Amino acid sequence: MKTAEQKTDIQQIITNKQQKRFIYKSEKFVPIFLFLMATVSILTTVGIVLTLVFETFTFFSEVSFVEFLTEKKWYPFSDTEASYGIQSLIIGSLKITLIAAVTAIPIGLAVAIYLSEYASNQIRKVVKPLLEVLAGIPTIVYGFFALTFVTPLLRSMFPSMEMFNAVSPGIVVGIMIIPMIVSLSEDALSSVPQAVRDGALGLGATKWEMTWRVVFPAALSGILASIVLAVSRAIGETMIVTIAGGSTPSNDWSLTNSLQTMTSYIVQVSTGDAGFGTTIYYSIYAVGFTLFIFTLIMNIMAYMISKRFREEY
Amino acid sequence: MQTMESQQMVKRLPKRILKNKLINGLFLVATIFSLSILVVLLARIIMQGYSWLSLDFIQNFASRRPEEAGVKAAIIGTLWMMAVVAPVSCILGVGTAIYLEEYARKNKLTRFIQMNISNLAGVPSVVFGLLGLTIFVRALALGNSVLAAGLTMSLLILPVIIVAAQEAVRSVPKELKEASYGMGATKWQTILRVVLPVAIPGILTGSILALSRAIGETAPLVVIGIPTFVAFLPGSILDSFSALPMQIYNWTSRPQEEFHALAAAGIIVLLVLLLLMNSIAVWIRNHFQKR
Numbered sequence: 003m004k005t006a007e008q009k010t011d012i013q014q015i016i017t018n019k020q021q022k023r024f025i026y027k028s029e030k031f032v033p034i035f036l037f038l039m040a041t042v043s044i045l046t047t048v049g050i051v052l053t054l055v056f057e058t059f060t061f062f063s064e065v066s067f068v069e070f071l072t073e074k075k076w077y078p079f080s081d082t083e084a085s086y087g088i089q090s091l092i093i094g095s096l097k098i099t100l101i102a103a104v105t106a107i108p109i110g111l112a113v114a115i116y117l118s119e120y121a122s123n124q125i126r127k128v129v130k131p132l133l134e135v136l137a138g139i140p141t142i143v144y145g146f147f148a149l150t151f152v153t154p155l156l157r158s159m160f161p162s163m164e165m166f167n168a169v170s171p172g173i174v175v176g177i178m179i180i181p182m183i184v185s186l187s188e189d190a191l192s193s194v195p196q197a198v199r200d201g202a203l204g205l206g207a208t209k210w211e212m213t214w215r216v217v218f219p220a221a222l223s224g225i226l227a228s229i230v231l232a233v234s235r236a237i238g239e240t241m242i243v244t245i246a247g248g249s250t251p252s253n254d255w256s257l258t259n260s261l262q263t264m265t266s267y268i269v270q271v272s273t274g275d276a277g278f279g280t281t282i283y284y285s286i287y288a289v290g291f292t293l294f295i296f297t298l299i300m301n302i303m304a305y306m307i308s309k310r311f312r313e314e315y
Numbered sequence: 316m317q318t319m320e321s322q323q324m325v326k327r328l329p330k331r332i333l334k335n336k337l338i339n340g341l342f343l344v345a346t347i348f349s350l351s352i353l354v355v356l357l358a359r360i361i362m363q364g365y366s367w368l369s370l371d372f373i374q375n376f377a378s379r380r381p382e383e384a385g386v387k388a389a390i391i392g393t394l395w396m397m398a399v400v401a402p403v404s405c406i407l408g409v410g411t412a413i414y415l416e417e418y419a420r421k422n423k424l425t426r427f428i429q430m431n432i433s434n435l436a437g438v439p440s441v442v443f444g445l446l447g448l449t450i451f452v453r454a455l456a457l458g459n460s461v462l463a464a465g466l467t468m469s470l471l472i473l474p475v476i477i478v479a480a481q482e483a484v485r486s487v488p489k490e491l492k493e494a495s496y497g498m499g500a501t502k503w504q505t506i507l508r509v510v511l512p513v514a515i516p517g518i519l520t521g522s523i524l525a526l527s528r529a530i531g532e533t534a535p536l537v538v539i540g541i542p543t544f545v546a547f548l549p550g551s552i553l554d555s556f557s558a559l560p561m562q563i564y565n566w567t568s569r570p571q572e573e574f575h576a577l578a579a580a581g582i583i584v585l586l587v588l589l590l591l592m593n594s595i596a597v598w599i600r601n602h603f604q605k606r
Contacts (some may be wrong), residue, residue, distance in 0.1 A: 025501060032503045033418045039410030040419075043432050043477065046470045050442060053449040109345050116342035129346060136353050138524075138589060140531025142560045143582050146567050147356050150363070150575055180349050208335040231437065238439025240534035245567055265441045265534070272444070272538045278453070286538075290445045294438065301437035305430075 054294055057287035064281045070288065076251035076262070078282050086285060088264075088292055090251035094168075095237055095263040095293075097255065098247065101172025102179060102236040107229055109176075110183030114225075117184070118191035119213045130185075137181035145245030148174040153246060166248025166260035174246065175239050179232040186231065190224020191217060227308035234300035238293060240265040264293045360586075364579025372580055376546040377562060381573035384566075386581055388545045392461070392556035393530060393588075395549050399465025400472070400529050405522050407469070408476030412518075415477075416484040417506055436474035443471045444538025452539050459540045461552040467535050472525040479521020483514040516603035523596040527589045533560040559585050 062070070065086045073087030113133070117126050153170040157163050194217050202212035218225070248260030249270050262270070268286045276282040375385025411432075419425040447467030457463035487510050495505040536558055543565035545557035559581065566578035 025504075029501050029503055033414070036410050036414035036418060039407050040414045040428055042407050042470075043411060043435060043473060044428060046446070046473070047431050047435060049450055050438065050446050053446055054442075057449065109349055112342045112345035113349055116339075116346050120339050120342060121346075129350065132350055132353060135593075136349070138527065138531075138593065139356070140533065140560060140585065140589070142531065142533045142563050142567070143356075143360070143586070146563070146575075146578055146582060147359065149567065150579075151355070151359050177349075177352055184349075208331050210335040210338045211331065234437055238441065240439065240441045240537075241564070244537075245564075265439065268441050268445070269534065269537050272448075272540060287445060290442050294442050297437060297439055297442075298434070301434055304437075305433070 050294070054287055054291040057284055058291045061281065061284035061288040064284065065288075074253050076267070078285055084281070086288075087253075088289065090253045091262060091264045091267055091289060092292070093253060093255065094243075094247070094251060094261040095265070095296075097168045097257065097261060098172045098175055098239070098243055098263055099233055099236045101169060101257070102176035102239075103229075103233055105173050105176025106179045106183055106232060106236075110180045110228075110232070111187060111225070113180070113184045114187035114191060115213055115218070118188050119209065119217065130188075133181045133184055136177075137185070139178075141178065141239060141241040142245075144174050144178050145171075145242040148242055148246035160258070163258045164248075164260055166246065166250075168247065168257045168259070168261050171243045171246040172257075174242050175236050178239065178242065179235050182232045182235060183228050186228030187221070187225045190221040190228065193224070194220045223308050223310070227304040230300055230304040230307060234297045234304070237300070238265060238297050240269060244269045264289050264296075268293075357586075360579045360582050363576050364581075364583045367576050367580035368583060373584070377544050377557070377565075378546075381571070381577055384577055386559065386562055386584055388548060389557050389559045389562035389581070390584070391548050392545065393558045395461045395552065395556055396465050396468065396558055397526065397530065399462060399552060400468045401522075401526055403466065404469040404472050404476055404525065404529075405518075408473055408522070408525075409480045409518055411473075411477045412480030412484055413506060413510075416481055417502070417510070432474045432477055436478070439534075440471055440532055441534040441538055443467055444535035446470070447535055447539045457553065459542065459555050461549050461554060461556050463539060464536055464541055464556070464558070465552070467539060468529040468532065471532065471535060472529050475525040475528065476522050479525065480514070480518045483517025483521065484510060486517065487513045516599050520596045520600045523592050523599070527592040527596075530588060530592070531560060531585065533564055536561050537564065559588070 070086055070088050072089075073085050074089060075085045075087050076090040077083070077085045113129075117129060121129065148170045152174055153163075153165065153167070156167070156170055157165075163169070198216060198220060199212055202216040203209075207215070243263045244266040247263060247266055249262050249266060250260040251262040251267070252259060267289055271282055271286045372385045373390070374387055375383055376388050377386075378384040411428075415425065415428065419428070444467065447463060447470075451457050451463040451466050452459060455463075457466075491509050491513060492505055495509045496502075500508070541561050542555060542557055543561045545555070549556040563578050563581040563585065566574040566581060569575075
């Protein structure tokens with residue numbers, strides 16, 4: 003009996019020791035493993051940049067960089083006179099972005115100020131989640147809404163408007179980014195300390211004077227950052243402009259005609275028959291690269307604005 | 316600065332109060348306007364689509380004839396894709412969050428990873444589509460399979476999950492961890508048995524919201540060439556498939572009215588799916604917040 007007991011004891015010791023060694027090993031191994039997971043996000047960025055750079059490079063071995071920048075027409079589908087001038091697509095994207103900004107900034111800021119300064123707690127508790135619902139609606143749904151509701155509505159008011167135009171998707175992209183402006187600006191406004199408000203009100207300012215002259219300037223960096231981020235989102239928006247904007251690259255600033263943006267061109271080629279390895283195939287990378295640079299600059303700008311002008315309380 | 320006569324001040328007061336009230340009203344109108352958009356959007360889509368909703372619509376495959384068309388392949392395809400996206404994005408996201416919050420030193424590399432994550436969140440989804448097309452579809456030769464689409468979507472929503480998980484991990488009280496260390500637990504044991512259980516409601520809420528975003532994303536799927544017209548179900552993650560937003564996109568881009576109604580019906584299905592997921596997220600948040 004005794005020997006059997008001893009045996010289990012020894013076994014126990016061995017297993018304990020093994021367990022400890024395992025724990026010790028896993029303590030060393032786990033951080034490395036987790037670090038590898040963290041590198042995936044870096045690898046993603048590296049992957050994006052490398053893909054875009056390499057394929058864009060191939061594109062520029064077939065089309066000159068100067069043509070890409072200076073040519074007025076974006077007309078890749080012609081067999082004989084294909085021309086690649088990115089300007090038309092950039093103008094298309096800017097048209098949409100401008101209309102979206104004009105729609106979203108005033109409304110978004112008004113809602114943000116209302117929620118943070120005027121609304122009661124109960125109203126805020128109801129409105130904020132509802133706006134989050136608006137933010138969670140897929141862009142394909144917004145695109146459908148633009149095509150089947152906003153466009154007919156606009157065309158009944160302005161008969162000269164084409165079926166595909168800049169205004170309808172522009173407004174709807176604006177609607178899409180309103181929740182973003184509201185939530186980020188509201189955060190910035192409500193992080194202004196109550197003491198600042200009390201000071202202004204104590205001096206006899208009305209609520210609007212307090213908001214406009216004191217709270218708004220104090221929150222300005224956060225508000226500007228939210229606007230820049232929202233505009234960056236508008237430039238990159240794809241499905242709404244694809245569905246409701248048409249696919250005619252144009253170099254003018256007309257708002258009533260069909261247009262094409264950088265994103266909707268990528269979609270058009272992806273759904274079409276442009277075979278792998280053709281110039282058209284590589285052109286989507288050049289366009290994607292241009293788009294990436296635009297949004298990257300805006301994202302860095304938003305970061306710098308919120309960092310540089312951050313008020314410390 | 317000139318001091319105002321008190322008479323003058325009293326005279327100006329009603330005007331200032333009126334201005335305040337007017338602006339209050341104006342902002343209220345803006346708020347009501349943006350909420351009414353939501354109402355109009357939902358009402359329009361329900362009116363357009365509800366008559367096409369039926370059990371057949373859910374059970375039928377895509378068809379050229381609107382009366383026979385359904386979303387079966389799209390729904391099942393979406394579920395297949397999510398079966399890839401959910402584990403991949405959650406494991407990577409939570410792992411990264413734990414690394415950044417618990418292990419990473421406050422050095423340049425960590426700051427770089429952090430900045431990189433917030434930057435990735437701002438990259439347009441169509442660019443992620445180009446990444447997926449080049450790496451997964453072409454280089455790894457996965458074709459327009461469930462796996463290729465799932466991996467692309469995982470990378471797309473990864474930043475959102477990381478940020479949500481980081482916040483959840485960060486909000487775990489320090490005392491809990493210290494107690495665990497005091498009992499002789501190692502770091503990983505503490506994370507696994509103390510930090511994660513406390514953080515899991517927050518992680519789940521953020522993950523479900525991110526996953527519901529992946530369900531609705533269309534642009535990357537279009538770019539990696541996911542077909543819109545599919546009359547079969549995938550048998551493995553290497554098979555081709557279609558997803559709900561692709562099916563809706565296909566119907567939307569046809570000129571006939573019937574297909575627009577079908578698209579609306581498809582959108583209702585999609586929105587119900589999203590609503591379901593969001594309510595689960597809200598339920599989790601409320602359920603665990605009470606404690």
